[in-house]
Amino acid sequence: MPQLRIRKVAVLGAGVMGAQIAAHLVNADVDTILFDLPAKEGPANGIVDKAIANLGKLSPAPLATRDRAAAITAANYDQHLELLRDCDLIIEAIAERMDWKKALYDRIEDYVAPHAVLASNTSGLSINDLADVLPESLHERFCGVHFFNPPRYMHLAELIPCAKTKREVLEGLEEFLVTTLGKGVVYAKDTPNFIGNRIGVFSILSTMHHTAAFGLGFDEVDALTGPLLGRPKSATYRTSDVVGLDTMAHVIKTMADTLPDDPWHRYFTSPEWLQALIGKGALGQKTGAGIFMKKGKEIQVLDLKAQDYRPATGAAAPEVIEILKTKDPAAKFAALRASQHPQAQFLWSVFRDLFHYAAFHLAAIADTARDVDLAIRWGYGWSLGPFETWQAAGWKQVAEWIAEDIVAGKAMSNVPLPDWVFDGRDGVHQAEGSYSPVKGEVLPRSNLAVYNRQRFPDPVLGERAAPGDSVFETDAIRMWHDGDGIAVVSFKTKMHTVSDGVLAGLLEAIDRAEKDFRGLVLWQPKEPFSAGADLAGALASLQAGKVAEFEQMVATFQKVSQRIKYSLVPVVAAVRGLALGGGCEFQMHAARTVFALESYIGLVEAGVGLLPAGGGLKEIAVRAAAAAGPGGDVFAALKPYFETVAMGKVSASALEAKQLKLARQDDIVVFNAYELLHVARAQAKAMAESGYRPPLPARAISVAGDVGIATFRMMLENMREGRFISDHDYEVSRRIATVLCGGEVDRGSLVDEEWLLRLERENFVALAQMPKTQERIAYMLKNGKPLRN
Structure with missing residues (x-):
């Protein structure tokens, strides 16, 4: 063909x-x-x-x-x-x-x-x-x-x-x-609004209906229908503002015009308050006001009773939050339905009518229930689609409750659920595939060749890809393979931070890869690639006065980076999401990196009063010397790197990471994150087939030396005088410059990697012991954002 x-x-x-x-x-x-x-x-x-x-x-x-x-x-x-x-x-x-x-x-x-x-x-x-x-x-x-x-x-x-x-x-x-x-x-089948918007917009309409029915505020509903339900922070009404209230009204009108026979048709109309906002030109985010409005630093929300804006302070009730935190979905839904709290009743009603609508229309709009769930997850950012949510909550019991509410007149429509809902099934998804009401059978996923590139496709409830054969596993790391000669290693820590256990596991993984495999891929099943070093563990060591232990941890970190770089088999990093600090340094040392487009790369240690010490500054110095060439201007090559590191810049994409020089020009960018592992393993295989050898150790690295340090310091003095940076920012940046330039040696001096790694360690440990750095680390751990001190 x-x-x-x-x-x-x-x-x-x-x-x-x-x-x-x-x-x-x-x-x-x-x-x-x-x-x-x-x-x-x-x-x-x-x-x-x-x-x-x-x-x-x-x-x-x-x-x-x-x-x-x-x-x-x-x-x-x-x-x-x-x-x-x-x-x-x-x-x-x-x-x-x-x-x-x-x-x-x-x-x-x-x-x-x-x-x-x-x-x-x-x-x-x-x-x-x-x-x-x-x-x-x-x-x-x-x-x-x-x-x-x-x-x-x-x-x-x-x-x-x-x-x-x-x-x-x-x-x-x-x-x-x-x-x-x-x-x-x-x-999707050729029906109005197809799958995503047909189900997604109905969910919004249902939410609007029940907001009024239970007398809740728009901000209160957004507090309930966002992350607490595994949905985006913009929840329902903020999402409408972002989309545009005029656009939302147009979509609703399209449903009304094209779906006259839909049993829920009477709800396909824009509420009076929505029409009034549009009439005033308050269309949402694009006009500066809609359901929400920013006044100074305060977010305000439309109050229908007062016919004016008020501070957006609505929140989920503590007892409802406790219900939503219940880990067992069946117990959670039972509690929502049984609770007399208006917020709980609202949530049950919204889910009930969503399940009812999706089941009733499934045969008309999609081939399988999987198509509906993936459309809603991928198009609206929900963690679970409607059928997955229903199945996880106990298909039969929830179906009975929906049927009871339909008979009692509580549901938005009195049409019965389809017969297939009650045919004895426990759900619509299973390992073999998902249910198709038209064909009356379970249909597997597509067998199109392109999907062979997805070793772990995005699963729906009940699906699980074979995990591969384990080589070894610890509390911090897992190494596995598929019998193709390429091993894969993944971190198990929170945010895939680099702990002592991860460092020890990586050393063992590389040893085993050199002994038993042809290549090794660093890959995480879920984002991020790595948020960097384990700051909590580092701070605990410092505050306990264990400086020698802390310095040894840094030395081990550097040892791992060097083992990645000089492994006898190619180590390929497969990166998506955040690769910050030590995560960025690991990919810098890999033989090659394969990035997903949405990779956000940065050496961000300056934000917590530190400098990169996992070999990152050493690697930059090596690259700058190579770019400058014999007798070239190393300082000029270093300058963009220095700005990137000192300012803690993070790329907004993998392509921008190449512009920031945190990725190499020959590193590969893939657009489908589910193909990342496939491409990374293919790269490792190709490099092995090509007779891969690691680079020779860099023993004669030309550095910018004392002249380079002085020039950077002059730039920093001007920034400090202009109050663009604080005294501690100056100290951190000065030390970054010192390492990048190879220390207080003559310009053009030749040093080796060990010299640069020692400079990294010494300056990192010195900064780590400073009170202002420890304040920054503690603040970041507590608040998740940097402290300027």
Whole structure:
């Protein structure tokens, strides 16, 4: 079967979604053209040029690095439709108007290449209705591809075929979305709002209904429906503000217009307060006020009784928090249903109606229950989807309770649950797959080749991938393999911090890898890669006066980094999420690092009054000397590193880590975090096949010496005089400069790695004993943010 090769993509529509889709495409090195209408005044591409310029101002950032914006080609429909002939994929992302979309399709159809795929990013319009305007020859290459906002960060992409879309087109597009763009693909049926928004928006509507029914405040509901339920901090009403209240009202109206026969149809209407806010222009975050508003430093919330804003102080009641902390889901739901507290009754009601709605519509909107759960998790950021939550709480008992409430008239609709809910099942997910009510059987996951790259796919309840064969396991670390000659080692500490146990385990893992394997991968099953050294243990040693023990810990840390670097088998770091401090230093010493795009890398020790001492500064000095070359300007090569370390900069993506030089240019960036382990192991295998040898020890490292230190100190003096840094900031930065420059030696002196490691240790231990550093460490441990002292 011919493969779908996508070299160039056109995005039609430079609005919020179109521009951000284009941004994510160029993040992934896809040649991208962004189209819109010609501007009425000024340059013809003015609308697109403005949209591209605005990408650098958005938060969260749609671009992995700001300079990626220049890679987007601006175009307009009047002058540049010929450019479409070279595109392999065309994504239409204009406003949700059927007539506008069809008019655009009429305009472009003659320019679509015979092999090209045309896809609509509609969030809920009928794909088959859109296809009606296209020539028959395009139907088999047309489908819906619904990205969720913001497209760089939201994992979900819904793929919606029309009646005649070719299977190979869908599968080729699925592979592109999964590997190139890093998405989780869910196939949706051509029903209004598809899966994610159909269920997700109903959940919001249900929450709005029960907020009023139980007399709760908007801030009170957000306190209940956020992290306490395993959902994002923005919860319900803050999410609505972020999305835009006008957008929310439009989606609700779309449901009302397109789902007249839905048994819950009477709830598909915007509440009066929402219409009133929109009428005043209070549309949420984009206008500065909506359900919430920031007044100075205070967050205020709309109070419907007072018809005004008040301080947002609503909170979950202690007794409800205790219920939600219950580890047994069955006991938790029983307690919620039995409690007379309005907040508990509210939560039970919201869950009940969500379960009822999802079960009733499952057969119409999705192939399996898994599709619904993954769509909600990936598109809305919930830790569990609705069917997973129901199953974990005890399928049969919860089903009986829902049925009782329907009969009693307490549910939002009186339609009964589907018969399959009561066929004796204990849930919809099991190891073999997930239930399909249409086929009346359990269906396994896709067997498409791209999913062979996911050793541990994101599981739904009841699924668990084989854990591999253990080599050894301690309280701090596990080493395992799949029989392919490549071992994998993972940390078991909180936030994957580097403790004494992790250090000892890594030394043993490398020894065993050299003896029994061809390569070793450092990988964590979940984010982060590592938040760095175990600060709590370090502080305890210092406060107990165990300075010698503390210094030995630092020496062991350095020894591990050096063992990673000089291992006789390639050690590949597979990084996603945070890689801070010691975590960053480990990946710097690896033979190669494979990063997930969303990797946030930094040597942040200065924030707690310390300097990197796991070999990080030594490695920077080695790299700077190599970059400068014989007789070159080492100081110039060091300067950007110094700023990065002294300011504790953390990259906002793996691509930015390369710009900060905390990642190497030949390190690999993958966009799908679930493919990270596969690519890292492939790299280790390839290096082993190539006859890998570690680098020769660096014994003649040219350093900037005393002149470099003096120059850095002059910069720091100016910053201290201008009160940009404190006295302790100055002391920390001065010592960072001392190590990077190789100490008080002549400029151009040649030193070895041991010399630099000793300087790291000495300055690290000296800083660690200072009261202000210990204050910073204690503050960070208590508050999770740095102290300026």
